[in-house]
Amino acid sequence: MQPVMDVAALTAFLRSAFPQVGEEFVVEEVAPMRVRVRLAVTDRHLRPGGTVSGPSMFALADVGIYLAVLAMIGPKALAVTTNCSIDFMRKPAAGRDLICEARLLKLGRVLAVGDAMIRSDGMDEIVARASLTYSIPPK
Template sequence: MTLDDLTARLRGGVPLAQLLQIEAIALDPLTIRMPAAALALRPGGTTSGPAMMALADVAMWAALLIANEGQDLSRTTQLAIQFLRAAAPGPVIAEPRILKPGRTLIYGEVWIRGEGDDRPAAHVTTQWAVTPLPTR
């Protein structure tokens, strides 16, 4: 799967992904960048929680697509986010990791931080239900 393939698949499946940039195609680490945008800010000028949650969800799906060579119909069943500090109004980076790929459930985590800041702004744990690919 190429970077262009992944970008097209993400944007086709989740229109909100139009706001995101995939920085690398390798899984370790995969980085997804959300550029600075007024749409992603909350009062006070920091990145909003809903924006970070969307970023985390799309980032984990990107990791699953890469791991499964573009063939993944898994669905989010759980997403828990711990906000650790405010993410500045600039670009925000997500680094997803698949912790346990299973036959029916997949567990992962996503670390989110402001660009240029090594300190995490949020930690996300997520669970996905494996949806079988259609047979022909």
């Protein structure tokens, strides 16, 4: 199964449907059942001590899986997260963007399950890992 939305289509949808955060996330790659998304880290994403906050990393994982789902099913704004488990594994590199590799493990009629691996730009080690389930709206 091939994606029905490419980088340009996902970027336009994200900016249109979520103007409050659409500019923060950059869709870098779309492939069958996977996307790569970058969070351009700024001061607003940092917590005391200078590390990227947990809520910012959660947002990146959530947006990554959301976009992976939309890439495969088309622009369904009402697809929603029904479950998330996230492990924060190590401190992200200071001053570096975060990159999420989001992969769908199952894409059904009503549910999608995926995992998201988050790294600091230029680092091989994973800084956070998340497992998410999305509810897909009926046709």
